[in-house]
């Protein structure tokens with residue numbers, strides 16, 4: 662039976678990915694939207710979350726697509742009103758608020774799913790399987806994209822809680838924490854903050870186990886979302902944000918499209934609701950929090966959209 666879901670925060674990612682994924686979903690019906698300005702044609706639209714919760718008890722699942730800083734209040738209200746909750750990435754503005762949501766969901770017997778869409782990329786599961794029994798010698802992440810292209814005019818990414826370049830970088834970290842056969846921890850970070858902004862526009866990270874990362878939001882032209890891992894038994898490269906796999910320099914599977922990621926998230930959410938469970942893995946966000954705790958701050962030139 663299909664579950665009624667409401668999408669909350671109708672902006673870029675809701676329209677690009679959630680709406681098409683839900684329209685094709687065998688598990689969910691998009692039964693309402695809640696957004697101050699946004700809406701989806703043909704779907705009942707609310708502008709106030711409390712009014713929605715009161716008037717639509719038939720909508721048992723709420724998918725929160727607004728930026729992370731305001732998300733906690735919506736998630737808490739939804740859980741208190743007995744709804745299952747799906748969180749866009751990053752799951753919140755702080756680790757402790759997501760721990761609080763996890764405890765609340767548990768106490769109410771509801772599902773909380775902290776999604777990581779990049780973990781659903783085509784080549785992530787095969788990469789994890791290939792690395793499972795191998796010794797990692799060196800790994801490097803290159804995540805360089807153009808913030809003007811992917812977040813046009815979205816000033817919230819440079820405001821406190823917006824995480825700056827870690828907004829895309831956390832996608833790489835969600836893949837890294839999924840595929841590595843053993844966990845790593847941050848040893849050093851260098852963070853480049855535009856002098857007129859609150860969050861970094863670039864970051865270079867050094868982890869234990871010879872793992873490094875280079876995140877940069879100033880990349881024009883070709884965009885790079887690569888993870889390379891050298892092991893004692895060969896070389897693995899994940900390209901296109903985890904969608905394409907290369908083993909020892911040869912194409913070895915995957916598909917160069919991100920369009921499978923959100924359908925897979927909703928299929929997982931349906932499974933979690935059905936089995937009465939939650940999934941909240943905060944390891945990618947822990948690395949970001951560590952970088953913001955430990956990082957050396959370097960001022961770079963002002964950034965304007």
Ligand code: NAP
Nearest residue numbers: 670671672673674696697698699726727728729731749750
């Ligand atoms: P966005 O378009 O700037 O924001 C989404 C919507 O959230 C806005 O249209 C707005 O709708 C609502 N919103 C904004 N600020 C709010 C506030 N303070 N309180 C309540 N609602 C607010 O952002 P986005 O690009 O869709 O990103 C949203 C989340 O998805 C982020 O966590 C991001 O990391 C994640 N994500 C984004 C992308 C991407 O390509 N952009 C990809 C994957 C994941 P109303 O004004 O109508 O209320």
